[in-house]
Amino acid sequence: MTLLAAANGISLPGTDDPINVSQTVGFALLAALMIWAAIRVVTTRNVVHAAVWLVVVLAGAAAQFILLAAEFVGVTQVMVYIGAVIVLILFGVMLTQAKLGNDPNLSRRNWYGGAVVAVVLFGLLAFATIDTFEDAKLPEDRRMALPAAEVGDGEVPRTESNTGAVSDAVFGAYLLPLEVLGVLLTAALVGAIAVARKD
Amino acid sequence: MLLSQFLLLSAILFSIGVYGVIVRRNGVAVLMAIELILNSVNINLVAFGAMHGNLSGQVFALFIIAVAAAEVGVGLAIILSIYRNRRSVALDELDLMKG
Structure with missing residues (x-):
C-alpha cells in the first residue's frame, strides 16, 4: 500500500499492464549512457571535456523525450540545448581562459560532503518515487487526449x-x-x- | 514502461547535478551542473504528461527550456564580468560579501 497514493486518493494507471520489453531495453541503454556521461560532467578535470559529456546527456534526454512521444520537445532540446547552450558554455570557457588541459583545481579537494549530500538526496527521492508510483505504467498509446470539452461518451478522442x-x-x-x-x-x-x- | 524508471533516472541526474554544484570550483562548470538539474526536471514533466495523457507536461518542458536558455545567457554574462574584474572565475575567491 503506498502511503501517498492512499492519503491523496491518486489512482495509478496501468498497474496490471504487461511491460513493453523492447522500449524498456532502449530506455535502459539510454539511461546507462546518460548516467555515465553525467558523472563524467561533474568529475572530469577538463572543462572542455565536461562540456562535451554534457552534450551526451542532453542528446540522451532528447532521445528519452522521443521515447515518451514528445517529439517536439525532443527536437527543441536538440536545437536549443545542443545548438545554443553548449556553444554559449564553450564560449564562456574560452573567454574566461580556463585551463584547457587538465586542471586539478577544477573540483574541491574534499568532495566527500558533496557525495554524501547527493547520495542522501537520491535515497530520499528514490524512496518517495518507488513508494508512490510502485507499479504505475505509461499507456502504450501516448497520443495526447483532446480537451475535455470535446470528449463525448465512449472512447477518449486522441490527437493525430x-x-x-x-x-x-x-x-x-x-x-x-x-x-x-x-x-x-x-x-x-x-x-x-x-x-x-x-x- | 514503468513511470518510476523515468522518475528514478531524473532523480539520479538531479543528485549528480547537486553534487556538481557543491563540488565544482569553476563558475562555468557549476553552470553545466545546473543544466543537468534543469534537464532532470524536464524528463519528470514529460513523463508525468505521458502518464496522464495531458499536454501540460510538454508545454511546461518547452517553457523550462526557454527559461534555461535565458538563465545560461545571464549566468555567463555575470561570469564574464566577474572574470573581467578579478581575472579568475574560481568561486572560492568571491568572498566580497563575507561578514
Whole structure:
C-alpha cells in the first residue's frame, strides 16, 4: 500500500499492464549512457571535456523525450540545448581562459560532503518515487487526449500527432504565458548584454 | 514502461547535478551542473504528461527550456564580468560579501 497514493486518493494507471520489453531495453541503454556521461560532467578535470559529456546527456534526454512521444520537445532540446547552450558554455570557457588541459583545481579537494549530500538526496527521492508510483505504467498509446470539452461518451478522442497538439496548446490555452516568456527572454538577453559589455 | 524508471533516472541526474554544484570550483562548470538539474526536471514533466495523457507536461518542458536558455545567457554574462574584474572565475575567491 503506498502511503501517498492512499492519503491523496491518486489512482495509478496501468498497474496490471504487461511491460513493453523492447522500449524498456532502449530506455535502459539510454539511461546507462546518460548516467555515465553525467558523472563524467561533474568529475572530469577538463572543462572542455565536461562540456562535451554534457552534450551526451542532453542528446540522451532528447532521445528519452522521443521515447515518451514528445517529439517536439525532443527536437527543441536538440536545437536549443545542443545548438545554443553548449556553444554559449564553450564560449564562456574560452573567454574566461580556463585551463584547457587538465586542471586539478577544477573540483574541491574534499568532495566527500558533496557525495554524501547527493547520495542522501537520491535515497530520499528514490524512496518517495518507488513508494508512490510502485507499479504505475505509461499507456502504450501516448497520443495526447483532446480537451475535455470535446470528449463525448465512449472512447477518449486522441490527437493525430503530439506536435500539432502542442502547437494548439501553446497558441491556445498557453498564449499569455508564451508572450510573457517572449518578454522575459528579451529582457534577459538585453540584461546579459548590459552586464557583459565593457564600460 | 514503468513511470518510476523515468522518475528514478531524473532523480539520479538531479543528485549528480547537486553534487556538481557543491563540488565544482569553476563558475562555468557549476553552470553545466545546473543544466543537468534543469534537464532532470524536464524528463519528470514529460513523463508525468505521458502518464496522464495531458499536454501540460510538454508545454511546461518547452517553457523550462526557454527559461534555461535565458538563465545560461545571464549566468555567463555575470561570469564574464566577474572574470573581467578579478581575472579568475574560481568561486572560492568571491568572498566580497563575507561578514
